[in-house]
Amino acid sequence: MADSAGLSPTLVSLTPVQRLVRILVLATLLGGVVIPLGVAAQTTETTTTTTSTTTTTTIPPPILPHAEQFESLGWHDTWIDWRSSDERNTRLTRGYQEAGLLVNIPPNERRGTGPFWRFPEEVDEAWFRYRIRLDDFRPITSGKLPGLAGTPNFTARGCNPSTEEHPGWSARMLFQGAGTGGADTDQVPIGYYVYHLDQPGVCGEFMPWGTDALLDQDWWYCVEGRVKLNTPGANDGVLEGWLDNSHVFSRTGLAFRRAAEDWLDIRNFWLNVYFGGSTIPNDRDLTLRIDDLVVSDTGRVGCPDRFRDDDGNPHEPNIEWMFQNEYVYGCTVDNYCPSRALTRAQTAALLDRILELPATGDDFFADDDGHWAEGPLNRLAAEGILRGCGDSRVCPDDGVTRGQFAAILNRSFPIPASTTDHFSDDDGNIFEADINAVAALGITRGCHIPGHYCTWDPVYRDQAATLLARTVQWWRTTP
Ligand SMILES: [Ca+2]
Ligand SMILES: [Ca+2]
Ligand SMILES: [Ca+2]
Ligand SMILES: [Ca+2]
Secondary structure, three states: OOOOOOOOOOHHHOOHHHHHHHHHHHHHHOOOOOOOHHHHHHHHHHHHHHHOOOOOOOOOOOOOOEEEOOOOHHHHHHOEOOOHHHHHHEEEEEOOOOEEEEEEEOOOOOEEEOOEEEEEEEEOEEEEEEEEEEEEOOOOOOEEEEEEEEOOOOOOEOOEOOOOOOOOEEEEEEEOOOOOOOOOOOOEEEEEEEEOOOOOOOOOEEEEOOOOOEEOEOOEEEEEEEEEOOOOOOOOEEEEEEEOOEEEEEEEEEOOOOOOOOOOOEEEEEOOEEEOOOOOOOOOOEEEEEEEEEEEOOOOOOOOOOOOOOOOOOOHHHHHHHHHOOOOOOOOOOOOOOOOEOEHHHHHHHHHHHHOOOOOOOOOOOOOOOOOOHHHHHHHHHOOOOOOOEOOEOOOOOEOEHHHHHHHHHHHOOOOOOOOOOOOOOOOOOOHHHHHHHHHOOOOOOOOOOOOOOOOOEOEHHHHHHHHHHHHHHHHOOO
């Protein structure tokens, strides 16, 4: 957890060169699938304009596929129709992968955000993918989410249907009221909101994705869509939708453009988060996060899981669960480093996030002064969970043994004692009672040697995820 201190405070103060390096690293990590040269070009342009008042550089057009990772404050510099309300209602915060975009619709407001990303060339078929997390988003009625559009006029929005004089189409995504459409009260159904030529009224048509597409609060989802425009004049347009790699929606036989409208193409990704438009006022704060957006004209982008280097690891589901709960963030942009030993500092950071410990003004240790984990180390020490390693030291970057980890779990959670002796290799060890208590709940099942706990072995980061996931899941269901 090299990034355990949270969203890097240096993120917004990176030099343009550093930002460019990060973008190129990201492109490499994504296996060359994404080549965000449009973003890099924007960075270059910023360099020129901030260092010289006489030189102007033309921004090269973006190319597809296009990735928007929401990593720097100027992410919207190349987007169209960015407004002051968008500035007020959005901010960068921790996202799915490093930073992400938080969007808030305050009570009695409707627009969270709504700028357009302009396609470099107009295409007839396109795909998009983004991650979305409802932090506190329980709307009383429906509204819009990001999607694709071709709106050269004022039509295909605001209950203005396409006309021969002013053609347009749009297929934004849709949220419906929390608790509607078969959802629980904390769930929000999603779908498409579509302006097309055969829509039943003047407003767009609701095309819900059904009960396989209900979003819970506090969980990252991966939404993918596909729009294939119709042959001009024919009814052969297609919309498709996927949620977390499951194909959940398909609609064929659509008409978005008339016979004479061959020029009307897919031209925008519309980053719209909008409450309504019915006349019902928004009565509450609505907050969600968006990250990891990709727009493509060559096929599905796909939804890889959070970390690459845990693929196939037996601990992967628990690592993913710990990430979804925002307890772990990985060691690089998309790696978890599962086989690295867990350090005492990382242990402190993990437990600090899980237990949400109160602040302390005490400084317990001398050897962690200025360490990224000094705050968590002090908070755990104040609670009596973490003890030093002697002489006012805490040895933050040392590993934690499996025996020590059992003791730390016992001090952190109300784990009952056990009279059963579970393992033979810890007999007489100072941690034996802790190990037996943790084993009695099924939190540990021992190590690779049958009947052993491997008390003196290090705890590795993948094992830590499983031990903590099982502990927290037990803890949450304990009265
Ligand atoms: Ca991001
Ligand atoms: Ca994985
Ligand atoms: Ca200190
Ligand atoms: Ca024993």
